[in-house]
Every structure is written in structure tokens, then in C-alpha cells.
């Protein structure tokens with residue numbers, strides 16, 4: 001291995017209470033809200049085909065015009081209690097809110113910047129009421145913070161000369177001040193979700209990112225921060241130059257999921273997902289495929305089955321309301337979670353051989369394994385292959401707690417014959433197992 005001063009400092013996963021809690025939550029809500037919701041992907045009668053929150057980088061959007069938008073930001077229909085209630089009904093257990101996206105506009109009245117909500121017609125802090133409402137609803141809050149800041153005069157993508165280096169130093173002080181300010185103002189938050197850390201100016205100063213992470217942990221012990229913050233002294237990101245994960249969980253799964261358990265290398269990880277193909281901020285015209293309730297549920301269940309968290313993104317409008325598609329999606333997901341959430345919360349990789357009908361999820365630290373069926377076989381019979389030294393002691397449908405009698409088909413394999421092959425939404429079956437020998441016929445008697 002390479003000697004590193006600013007590589008990973010921890011072998012293996014964090015096991016403290018704050019991380020155990022983060023891992024148990026499994027399902028989160030991302031919220032991208034800011035000035036970009038005003039143009040909403042359109043300007044001068046033209047439609048921007050990129051992600052709405054990146055419209056400032058579009059050649060058709062003059063920087064001056066974008067930078068004046070704060071004069072119009074007045075979310076008169078903002079209702080944080082309603083937002084929190086919607087998230088609670090959906091079954092989200094944590095929420096990540098954009099405090100400041102790449103455009104640099106702060107949703108809180110930062111004393112380190114003039115480009116904040118205080119300068120808008122709304123004037124008031126937006127983060128505080130949101131954090132209070134979500135915490136009251138029993139939902140943890142994490143803060144998204146973009147290091148890239150297109151508005152700040154000292155931001156440099158790369159440091160080409162002494163003047164750049166001086167600006168870069170001033171910018172690092174600004175970043176540190178804003179993060180400390182956020183922790184001081186919002187002491188109940190549980191983590192930071194960093195973004196915008198790909199530029200050379202950041203990548204080439206691994207020492208600063210390492211010191212910053214330690215500074216924040218010292219200010220707020222237990223803080224959960226993903227792998228996107230840090231670079232090591234060789235400019236490696238997410239994984240240091242020895243291939244070890246930096247930060248508390250792998251944070252690279254953006255709009256994509258790992259395929260198998262081998263892809264996650266035993267690390268904690270989280271996937272963040274958009275409803276359309278690629279829109280985080282509010283875009284008036286969603287183009288292309290919009291994900292359905294069952295599609296999102298499959299991503300959520302697949303993530304948990306592979307030991308990860310899944311975060312679904314919402315992009316509120318400039319007035320503070322949500323578009324109908326997002327409201328309907330939240331409600332539909334919530335309906336399923338109300339009945340089947342036990343299979344998701346506190347779920348972990350089960351260690352069963354994957355079958356085509358869907359996913360296994362083990363309730364953390366127990367012998368209870370959930371089967372979440374997405375692909376009903378034409379036979380209506382679900383094959384289950386038990387891992388070694390595992391006995392099946394009970395099988396039941398989650399809906400209605402109906403006991404099922406599996407058919408033993410040899411060695412450690414069973415068929416679960418379902419009474420009904422029709423399914424409109426994912427079906428959950430609970431397997432009760434015990435450690436033991438794979439007795440042949442013996443298990444079937446018990447399972448009956």
C-alpha cells in the first residue's frame with residue numbers, strides 16, 4: 001500500500017450509534033430547491049434540455065440575468081409542515097435539502113454571503129422551518145452543500161497562479177465558516193451531503209478536505225458524511241489511492257444502482273435518484289421517461305437488498321408547492337410502505353442466492369428474511385434456495401399474515417406455491433429461519 005496522510009482513516013464500516021441509525025433508515029427524500037426553480041428550465045421562450053439546476057451554465061442564460069433572479073424568489077405557498085407530512089406519508093425516514101447549490105444562492109441568511117434568502121422578497125430563513133417541521137415528523141435532516149460556488153468571487157476551478165492560490169485560500173475559509181454556521185444554526189442535523197468537489201482546486205488539496213471533515217466531526221460528533229467530500233493527497237476521490245473508501249458511505253451512486261452485492265465491496269452506500277431521467281431542480285417540462293411507483297419501489301427494495309440506502313429526489317416549484325406527478329408518486333409509494341415498510345426499514349443483505357422473482361432482505365441482525373416479489377413466475381411458484389446451515393421454520397404473506405406451506409424439492413430448496421398469481425404491486429413474504437442443519441424432509445414438517 002501507498003503511505004497516505006490524507007487517505008481513508010478507518011478500516012471497515014462505522015459502527016457507532018449515529019451510523020447504525022443512518023443505516024436503519026434506508027429510505028430518504030432529496031429536495032432540490034433554489035433560484036433555478038424560477039426559470040424552471042426555460043428562458044426567452046427556449047427550453048433548456050439540461051438539468052434545471054444547471055440552467056445558469058446554459059449559453060442562452062446570461063449570468064447577469066440568472067444572478068438577479070433572487071429579486072423574484074418569494075415562495076408564498078411554502079408550507080414546511082405540509083412538506084414534512086408528505087414525506088412522512090411516503091415513508092421517508094430522512095431528508096436531504098440543498099442549502100446552497102452550485103449557483104451559490106443560500107436558502108439560509110448566512111452572515112458570510114450577501115447572496116442569500118435575506119436579500120430576496122421572502123427575506124426569512126427557509127432551512128430552519130423545514131428542519132423543525134421534518135424533525136417534528138420524526139424525519140432526520142441532512143444538509144446538501146455544494147463546494148462549487150459560481151457566485152463567489154474567490155471560487156476557482158483550478159489554481160493557475162499566486163492570485164488564484166490566494167483566492168482559493170480565502171474561499172476555503174468561506175467554506176469552513178459557512179459549514180460551521182450551518183452546524184451552529186441547525187444543531188439537530190445528522191449529516192452533510194457534499195457535491196461539486198470534482199474541480200482541480202478541490203481535488204488537489206486533499207489535506208484541506210481531510211482537515212475539514214475532521215473539523216466538522218469535532219464540531220458535531222457523529223455527523224454522517226459520504227465519500228464525495230474528500231480527496232487524498234494524490235487527488236483520488238471516493239476511494240483513496242489504496243482503494244479504501246473515504247468518508248462514511250459510498251456516495252457515487254447518482255442516478256444508478258449497483259448490480260450485485262459484489263459491486264458494493266462491503267461498504268455502506270447510498271443511491272440518489274431522479275424521477276425523470278435527469279432533473280433535480282424544478283423543470284417545467286419533464287422530457288423522456290418519468291418513473292412509476294413500482295419502478296421506484298423496485299429501486300428502493302433492490303438498494304436495501306444490497307445493504308444500501310435509497311433517496312428519491314423532489315424539485316419543488318418556485319412558489320413552494322410540488323408538481324402533481326411528485327405528489328402522486330409520494331402518495332403511491334407511501335401506500336405500499338404503510339403495509340410493507342417493515343421489509344425495508346432496518347433491512348440488510350440477506351445472504352440468500354438471488355432469484356428472478358425479486359429480492360431478499362434480512363431484518364438487521366435477525367433470522368427474519370423478507371422476499372419482495374416483483375416478477376411473478378408463470379408457474380406462480382417461487383423458488384427459494386436456503387444458504388448452508390439454515391432451516392426454514394415459517395413462511396407467511398405479509399398482507400394478511402397468511403401462513404404458506406412450502407414444498408420441499410430436495411437438498412436446501414423449496415417452492416412456495418402462491419394462491420394467486422395476480423399482482424398489481426410488489427408482494428412481500430416473510431421467511432422465518434433458524435441456524436441449523438439442512439435436514440432433508442425434516443424441515444418441511446416444521447414449515448407446514
Ligand SMILES: COc1ccc([C@@H]2N[C@@H](C)[C@@H](O)[C@H]2O)cc1
Pocket residue numbers: 032051053054195196254272280
Ligand atoms: C458533472 O455532472 C454533474 C451531474 C450532477 C450534478 C449534481 N449532483 C446532483 C445530486 C444534483 O445536485 C446535480 O445538479 C453535478 C455534476
